[in-house]
């Protein structure tokens with residue numbers, strides 16, 4: 001029996017759920033449907049002791065499936081309309097792809113009001129909770145480990161952008177969406193905002209969603225998403241990996257708060273090496289670290305067409321292709337922050353939040369630092 005017929009049969013026996021869910025699920029293939037009971041058993045009735053995380057859409061539990069395999073079980077909070085859309089997107093996008101640098105979706109559960117995603121369990125948490133987690137993690141990130149992480153993420157993205165048909169734009173590349181396995185190899189997670197790029201399309205027009213600090217300016221302003229927006233986010237993320245700090249830190253002196261702006265300043269003064277994480281106690285290859293920082297700057301250039309493709313980025317990182325030293329000014333977050341953002345309900349300067357992370361890393365919306373929460377903008381215009 002094909003996975004598709006298995007899914008259709010199982011879905012038709014399930015309690016009623018919205019027509020959009022039935023329709024979308026029936027187009028997904030290669031996906032296993034779990035019963036709620038199976039997942040309850042796997043997590044000891046969703047015991048708090050098995051809870052490993054909390055995202056904008058609900059809680060994540062560690063569970064042991066029948067056969068002994070560990071899984072990360074993501075339970076969507078009830079009543080989250082936006083969450084249902086993302087739930088379906090995630091299933092449709094990720095069930096069709098497989099790569100060593102992408103998190104694997106084992107299956108899902110749609111029973112009554114329950115919407116649950118089941119992934120392979122990735123042992124070492126996310127980059128935001130470990131590398132950027134203000135000393136909460138005991139993991140050590142050597143220079144070799146950091147290069148492996150950057151190259152792995154770049155390979156995963158190059159696969160999505162260039163090998164999968166139709167191409168996939170992730171739209172929310174950021175530190176909390178990079179999970180690390182037992183060998184600290186990276187897995188890109190969270191495909192809830194992903195967009196499929198129709199063949200021959202130059203861009204997809206969409207509501208702007210993503211995370212401030214990682215959003216490419218042209219995408220934030222016009223809502224036209226291309227793969228270059230992911231490449232910009234990747235550039236910001238790689239700066240964080242090399243420097244060991246978050247892209248925005250309001251506790252630092254003005255002028256150092258925005259990581260990309262600071263990197264550009266150091267590049268212009270030929271002092272890029274000063275950005276490298278001091279936690280490595282100088283134990284890194286300075287030439288290679290500066291090369292990685294230059295590649296980040298190439299990826300974050302203001303003009304999207306100047307940003308290299310992800311396959312070129314992989315080749316630059318691995319030394320197959322030389323790094324072009326002709327780098328133009330990045331599209332800066334401070335310019336982006338000058339935008340006036342209005343949500344549908346017309347309250348000035350508010351974000352329509354669809355997801356916020358659980359990071360303890362000076363990221364929360366309430367602390368006034370919005371840099372690491374996933375947001376959706378419904379209307380954006382320039383401040384006059």
Ligand SMILES: Nc1ncnc2c1ncn2[C@@H]1O[C@H](COP(=O)(O)OP(=O)(O)OP(=O)(O)O)[C@@H](O)[C@H]1O
Nearest residue numbers: 053054055056060072119120121122176355356357
């Ligand atoms: N496959 C997985 N394996 C192990 N842990 C996971 C897995 N997926 C998620 N987690 C844990 O659950 C946490 C919450 O994940 P989730 O994707 O729901 O939210 P987030 O990415 O942190 O935030 P946001 O919803 O704003 O994107 C992660 O930070 C991670 O610690």
